Amino acid sequence: MTVTEPAAAIAETFDSLNPATGEVVGTHRIFTDAEVNETVQRGRKAAAWWAELGFADRGKILRGWRSALVRRSAELADLMHQENGKPHADAMIEIVLAADHLDWASKHARKVLGRRRVSSGMLMINQTASVEYQPLGVVGVIGPWNYPVFTPAGSIVYALAAGNAVVFKPSEYTPGIGQWLADSFREVAGDLPLFQVITGLGATGNALCRSGVDKLAFTGSAATGKKVMAACAENLTPVVIEAGGKDALLVDEDANLDAAADAAVWGGMSNAGQTCVGVERVYVHERVYDQFLDKVVTLAKDLKAGEGEPIGPITMPSQLKVIRRHIADAIEHGGRAVVGGLDAVGDRYVQPTVLVDVPEESAAVREETFGPTLTIAKVPDMEDALRRANATNYGLGGAVFSRARGLELARRLRSGMTSVNGVITFAGVPSLPFGGIGESGFGRIHGPDGMREFARPKAITQQRFTSPVRTTTFTRRPSDDRQLVRMARLLYGRR
Structure with missing residues (x-):
């Protein structure tokens, strides 16, 4: 038995x-x-x-x-x-x-x-x-x-x-x-x-x-x-x-376009796009939009997802449905895939996809995609870029490419962290806090x-000598109260 x-x-x-x-x-x-x-x-x-x-x-x-x-x-x-x-x-x-x-x-x-x-x-x-x-x-x-x-x-x-x-x-x-x-x-x-x-x-x-x-x-x-x-x-x-998050990258008219395009592609598609502080939305000044887009398309077309390729598989199988839905929704609402598209979504891998002319209210712009996709939009100026970038419930990271206004624009981007003329660089600086606002959460690591x-925090006070003005005792005198008021007026009462 x-x-x-x-x-x-x-x-x-x-x-x-x-x-x-x-x-x-x-x-x-x-x-x-x-x-x-x-x-x-x-x-x-x-x-x-x-x-x-x-x-x-x-x-x-x-x-x-x-x-x-x-x-x-x-x-x-x-x-x-x-x-x-x-x-x-x-x-x-x-x-x-x-x-x-x-x-x-x-x-x-x-x-x-x-x-x-x-x-x-x-x-x-x-x-x-x-x-x-x-x-x-x-x-x-x-x-x-x-x-x-x-x-x-x-x-x-x-x-x-x-x-x-x-x-x-x-x-x-x-x-x-x-x-x-x-x-x-x-x-x-x-x-x-x-x-x-x-x-x-x-x-x-x-x-x-x-x-x-x-x-x-x-x-x-x-x-x-x-x-x-x-x-x-x-x-x-x-x-x-x-x-x-749903992080945005802003490209101003004076940006280094080669560097900005490289950053957009890497920030959006490295780790198969499965990066919380990765780039998902790009807003480009209309004066440099065509040049920038050409550079992004050239870089993205050469990327491949697969075993031995720079882009690996989608780790969580259910995310494939989200990526496919976002691409489909963007195209149904007038967007165009200039790289990739619906056919890019396979059983385990997703090929790089670049979408343009996507309405701001579409899922591909509003929701976290977590795949190797980018939406790229033309804007008349950086004020419009900021308005669109900040019109989200998320607020984790972001990036700005600009020679003259990088710091100014970075400070106005509604996010916990922003890189200027780079992407995700803040994560590699141990002395900087990492975290977001809004739907991206709260509190910080790093x-x-x-x-x-x-x-x-533990606060400690220790008496060095007896104060001539007694305040924290029931034995204090009227003169102590008068002296306390005189001190307050001397220290804080003057205009």
Whole structure:
């Protein structure tokens, strides 16, 4: 007689698939709600030790992890190619960027978060005042599949540098990459559960939101971001939300057109267009529109999507329907495909597509496409370009090409980040905050702002000497009240 394990004791699993072939890359557990809660509790014990370790020792461990990522980058890039589908070269860029952010966070945590003196003001001159930023405890991170290393690293790395433990739920499309990251960290940091991974589907992410983590950082769609916020609200868990965009590139009449065209094509079609801060809309001054369009068409026609080509597959199969719908809607409403078109959408790959004469109210202009497509529109001036670019519920990134007015136009673009005479360059600067406004979310990762997202400010005052004017006591005298009013008039009452 064969004894079998009870069905309830057998863990449920799911497969991650190669998006280019459909082959199984790996099989992973679906964590139950109870297992998610247990994981978070294990992280709490480790977080206490990690916080006490201090900036210097944490920095050494994080830099050791940075070095391990770089040494083993070929191994990780190969896994990314299998599980996410992106070309090896693109995967390597992502890994190097993550290592750069890891290096910055490990070296700047003390300066950003450490105790510092602040002015106590004239009324409190008898007090010293200081502020420091203390770890939150356990930070939950829900990561995306399109940049499965670089994007979650923007939360994981900065949360660890701030002294927190991390529980990471990678996308169900790239769970193996998430597990690889946690395993590589443990090889450097030891067996303490400082950085743990939970795998599963949407319900697993929901459980993480409700697990009592001290903060949760999410990257994904706006619709899912709202669900994350609702789940986190049950425990008043604060959130950082990065929810995609519909980024615009503005090309002024004095722009370097070769550089602008190259940037538009790369910004819109690299990573198969699956970039939250990628270029999806281009607004070009009418005086240079024809020249610019010719250059874009020349570049885009030479690009190909396929195995061994610069453009990889669409990682999430359901996105193919969205891309096809956007192209069809644009053409039905009078738009023209000068490169690609409906035939460009295959079963796994989408060939580069450039659309012109697309109405502003069409889905291709209003909704996030997340594919290797561009809409290019002619505008009479940059005022009209700004008006159109800003007429969106999103507000993540953007770009401006102009020799004379680049900074001015960039400041007026409604977005959390803007590149001038380049695209997506802000993501590669570790000291800059990364995040959006509106439907693109709120909160920041990267830089000092991003690091402080994963810490709580602690304010401290300490009396240096007894104030001659007594205010915070019931023993104060009428003369104290009169003296306080005289001080206020002297300091602030003059016109």
